[in-house]
Amino acid sequence: MASDSASLDAARATGTAAFSKFMAVLQLIADAAEPPTIAHLAAQSGYPRPTVYRIVGALIAEGLVVESARGGNYALGARLMSLASRSWERSDLRIAAADALRALRDVTQETVHLAVRSGAEMVYVEKLESPHAVRMASRIGTRVTLYSSSVGKAYLSTLARAERDALLHGIAFERFTENTIVERNALDAELDACKTRGYAEDREENEAQIFCYGSAIVGTNGATLGCVSVSIPLFRKSETPMETYIAPLKDACRAIAERMSPGTR
Structure with missing residues (x-):
């Protein structure tokens, strides 16, 4: 035996x-x-x-x-x-998020992404395009880093420090723009700030001239289910981001979390 x-x-x-x-x-x-x-x-x-x-x-x-x-x-x-399409179509999170994402896109008039963690990256599993002619170039399936994207930083900011350290261990930080944070101490300070305010910012760190706000979808058990972002061309960015993007973004994440909670779906 x-x-x-x-x-x-x-x-x-x-x-x-x-x-x-x-x-x-x-x-x-x-x-x-x-x-x-x-x-x-x-x-x-x-x-x-x-x-x-x-x-x-x-x-x-x-x-x-x-x-x-x-x-x-x-x-x-x-x-x-075909397999990927079926996976996205049947995703509980994607289905639960549909109405909130549509409302967020409509109220902000900007591109909205839904992302989940995949290994040491985030992957977009849904995208709603801005109605404007100038918008972010991305697609469902695009992978972005944890440390330079708003969805990645939003995700990391929800983790306990030990879990965050384990996830970031061994990642080679690459500078995509002059604003990309590639020093670990600076990133930790940024993530602590994200945790305090409840949302993350990508200040042209992943792509030049694109500013993003991201927030996490946290389930009733405290687990992070995914993250949502609003991506804005810098020239069009509102001077009142809290009212224009951040409040609606956090509302959308709360609504999705409620839809994902047992007894509300």
């Missing part, structure tokens, strides 16, 4: 390692600005080219990845997009 248990544990470990490699390559394809080549994927993943060839071949066979018409470059496949 002990031998069988050891064999099962070894098989699980091998399967987990193989799956992790598949997911790493799939994530690189998803995150690439342009459809990557095998050489690019091998360089970015650190895996040998034959390994990457096998992984990409298996992903193509399952419809999760497709090869470009010219050949040699790879992009996400229709099956993966």
Whole structure:
């Protein structure tokens, strides 16, 4: 029996390692600005080219990845997009947030995002566009950092210090604009301020000329369910942000939390 248990544990470990490699390559394809080549994927993943060839071949066979018409470059496949679409459509949080997000977009007239944490990043699971011609360039599925985005900082500000430290440990801080906070002490001070005031700010830290306010959706059990942001082109930013953006944003987060609470859905 002990031998069988050891064999099962070894098989699980091998399967987990193989799956992790598949997911790493799939994530690189998803995150690439342009459809990557095998050489690019091998360089970015650190895996040998034959390994990457096998992984990409298996992903193509399952419809999760497709090869470009010219050949040699790879992009996400229709099956993966279908799975993602079904996930978003059936998301309890996305469904519960629909009315509040629409009201927030309508009252602010700016782009609104709903985001959840995914590993050491935040990912947008819903976006409502501003009716204005000039607006933020983003899409559902966009991943943003915890330390430079308003949704990321809002999320971090709800965590206990030990949990925050564990999540930020090992993250290589990248400067996206001259305003990006890349010093840990400065970020901790910023997050403490976010916690006190109940919302976060992205002051052109993730993208130049874009100012964002973010706030967390905190459930009745104290767990952070997700975060909502309002993104504003700097030239259009109101001189009364508390009334124009922040109060409606916090109201929306409270409304979503209530919809997610047992007995209110």
